[in-house]
Amino acid sequence: METEIWVEKYRPKTLDEVVGQDEIIQRLKSYVKQKNIPHLLFAGPPGTGKTATAIALARDLFGEVWRENFIEMNASDERGIDVVRHKIKEFARTAPIGGAPFKIIFLDEADALTADAQAALRRTMEMYSKVCRFILSCNYVSRIIEPIQSRCAVFKFKPVPKEAMKKRLKEIAENEGLEIDDEALEVLIYISGGDFRKAINALQGAAALDKRITPEILYQITATARPEELRKIIDTALKGNYLQAKDMLENLMAEYGMSGEDVVSQLFREIMYSNLDEKLKVVLIDKLGEIDFRLTEGASELIQLNAYLAFLSTIQKRRGE
Numbered sequence: 001m002e003t004e005i006w007v008e009k010y011r012p013k014t015l016d017e018v019v020g021q022d023e024i025i026q027r028l029k030s031y032v033k034q035k036n037i038p039h040l041l042f043a044g045p046p047g048t049g050k051t052a053t054a055i056a057l058a059r060d061l062f063g064e065v066w067r068e069n070f071i072e073m074n075a076s077d078e079r080g081i082d083v084v085r086h087k088i089k090e091f092a093r094t095a096p097i098g099g100a101p102f103k104i105i106f107l108d109e110a111d112a113l114t115a116d117a118q119a120a121l122r123r124t125m126e127m128y129s130k131v132c133r134f135i136l137s138c139n140y141v142s143r144i145i146e147p148i149q150s151r152c153a154v155f156k157f158k159p160v161p162k163e164a165m166k167k168r169l170k171e172i173a174e175n176e177g178l179e180i181d182d183e184a185l186e187v188l189i190y191i192s193g194g195d196f197r198k199a200i201n202a203l204q205g206a207a208a209l210d211k212r213i214t215p216e217i218l219y220q221i222t223a224t225a226r227p228e229e230l231r232k233i234i235d236t237a238l239k240g241n242y243l244q245a246k247d248m249l250e251n252l253m254a255e256y257g258m259s260g261e262d263v264v265s266q267l268f269r270e271i272m273y274s275n276l277d278e279k280l281k282v283v284l285i286d287k288l289g290e291i292d293f294r295l296t297e298g299a300s301e302l303i304q305l306n307a308y309l310a311f312l313s314t315i316q317k318r319r320g321e
């Protein structure tokens, strides 16, 4: 039985294999041509290819000796910035190997560092800039202190466009000998919410059960409800049928094994992309934001979700008053 994780197996090996980030890849290729890079800052949502691009860049720059000249670290290492700095020091102590002009330090989740830790990191970056280039990865550029931002070339990663993701997933499925139709591919895209890692993991999870990938299996293993089922619950509640909506939601959560947070994030998507009146949408999303916050603070999901359904079922009346 295969044990390899597909997100690793299908990680792009060259910049050309990174999909849906064309502008970024163009700019990086010009660095490869010059055989030099400045410090880089990769920002964007999870699973859009920041780590994959950093590795592909190192491979394109260094060829066979990329592993010896590339290190990946997580800035949010719970042992703190000092451990990270120590590792950087160790790595930077020896000269680049196999004729590489410099080494690359890839630091994931750089925005998890406090401003003080980032200031320390900035000094480290300066200290080793002759032998090392840093690639910092983060979700939000705004969480990186200005002195670091200004020393880096900034690259903003966008969610991978649907068609590009679909094409790649189809290739992976074919390579694994899976049977997958267009409907199931669309479901994978929906489940992923733009996160490539999620899509590939869902595909691998489903493939472990059956070579024929169906929407049902995908929804089941990812604790995702069919969008139309959630829309039905929203409509029922909006029509004032609170009790009916409550029963429907309870059944749905039990059937798919959904947590309160799963429900909230799917409700968000369904309301956001629904054709409800814009003003109503704003009110519903605002309230959902409140519920989301309370859940993260540890409130009871049963009470919070019921409170939301109760809110939906009385909103039309209140707006009419």
Ligand SMILES: Nc1ncnc2c1ncn2[C@@H]1O[C@H](COP(=O)(O)OP(=O)(O)OP(=O)(O)O)[C@@H](O)[C@H]1O
Residues within 6 Å of the ligand: 006, 007, 008, 010, 011, 012, 017, 018, 019, 020, 021, 044, 045, 046, 047, 048, 049, 050, 051, 052, 053, 108, 137, 160, 168, 196, 197, 200
């Ligand atoms: N643009 C892409 N092209 C091809 N494959 C991709 C792309 N983005 C992600 N992938 C696939 O998804 C996996 C996870 O992506 P990656 O680790 O690069 O995401 P990331 O942006 O660094 O996410 P995080 O912020 O969570 O670290 C990769 O190993 C690869 O298989």
